[in-house]
Amino acid sequence: MASESSNETSRQWEALLSEGDAYHRNTDDPGELRRCSRMTRKLRFFLRQTGLRPPADVFEFGCGNGNQLIPLALAGYRCTGVDVSERALKNMTDSLAVLGKMLGRKLFIEAVHADFINCRPEGLFDLVFHVGVLEHFLDTHTRHSYLLHMFDLARPGGHVVHAVPNGVHPLRALQRSQRWSYEVPEMDYSVESLAEELVSCGGQEVRVFPWNMYGYELIRPQVPIWRKMRYYAWQLLPFEWLPRRLSSVEGYWLAGFARKAFPHGASAACE
Numbered sequence: 607m608a609s610e611s612s613n614e615t616s617r618q619w620e621a622l623l624s625e626g627d628a629y630h631r632n633t634d635d636p637g638e639l640r641r642c643s644r645m646t647r648k649l650r651f652f653l654r655q656t657g658l659r660p661p662a663d664v665f666e667f668g669c670g671n672g673n674q675l676i677p678l679a680l681a682g683y684r685c686t687g688v689d690v691s692e693r694a695l696k697n698m699t700d701s702l703a704v705l706g707k708m709l710g711r712k713l714f715i716e717a718v719h720a721d722f723i724n725c726r727p728e729g730l731f732d733l734v735f736h737v738g739v740l741e742h743f744l745d746t747h748t749r750h751s752y753l754l755h756m757f758d759l760a761r762p763g764g765h766v767v768h769a770v771p772n773g774v775h776p777l778r779a780l781q782r783s784q785r786w787s788y789e790v791p792e793m794d795y796s797v798e799s800l801a802e803e804l805v806s807c808g809g810q811e812v813r814v815f816p817w818n819m820y821g822y823e824l825i826r827p828q829v830p831i832w833r834k835m836r837y838y839a840w841q842l843l844p845f846e847w848l849p850r851r852l853s854s855v856e857g858y859w860l861a862g863f864a865r866k867a868f869p870h871g872a873s874a875a876c877e
């Protein structure tokens with residue numbers, strides 16, 4: 607499928623990832639490959655919350671070089687990912703091929719080079735998710751079209767996960783003024799606005815969890831040791847146990863979970 611980006615944000619990503627080292631993994635470095643194959647706490651949290659087990663069908667919008675899909679594929683999930691960046695996708699498939707050789711296993715991810723909005727894969731998915739993509743779509747109408755398309759690709763009763771940086775953490779303004787993150791602009795989500803967006807796009811059983819407590823501290827160029835220790839201490843708690851009022855502000859990321867409605871008259875029993 608040809609990549610024909612339908613909006614400026616996607617074109618910016620395509621250009622950003624076509625050069626430089628952003629989202630590029632060295633496939634000659636076995637240590638780096640081993641690291642990217644680990645099931646992270648974030649992924650374990652997504653899987654706990656959705657209750658999905660291998661070989662469920664998962665789809666990632668804006669999968670980049672496979673930070674999420676590689677560990678999921680290794681764990682036995684059937685993975686499909688779409689990205690506008692051909693270079694990032696090639697890096698994902700190259701990493702997977704080298705990992706497969708290292709482990710003596712055949713590993714596969716269906717990688718689609720396209721703008722997600724034009725992507726019509728075959729069949730529906732148990733989980734459709736993105737991590738750090740939709741917040742870059744500043745226009746509400748465009749963003750909602752992409753989110754609605756995520757629901758389109760989920761099976762009835764399936765899960766949609768919308769994971770974005772917390773837009774209200776204490777260093778947000780500084781992060782922006784000092785350009786401590788990507789050049790592609792992003793909007794500021796809160797627990798409430800993320801939940802509202804999922805509901806307004808038809809999401810059922812919507813829940814939002816802040817996670818990565820004090821993670822924003824680590825983006826500073828120099829981090830005092832006590833701040834690092836506070837960050838690591840908080841990582842010991844499962845995300846579900848974080849005190850809500852504190853984590854809504856101090857969590858660096860937010861994850862919104864929703865289920866796709868069943869058609870009228872159908873129920874979970876018909877699955």
Ligand SMILES: C[S@@+](CC[C@H](N)C(=O)[O-])C[C@H]1O[C@@H](n2cnc3c(N)ncnc32)[C@H](O)[C@@H]1O
Nearest residue numbers: 616619668669670673689690691721722737738
């Ligand atoms: C911040 S990166 C996140 C990458 C990946 N989700 C991760 O967590 O490692 C955003 C990704 O979204 C991709 N992207 C942006 N707009 C897209 C679109 N319209 N369709 C598909 N991918 C897109 C970019 O190319 C980039 O790889």
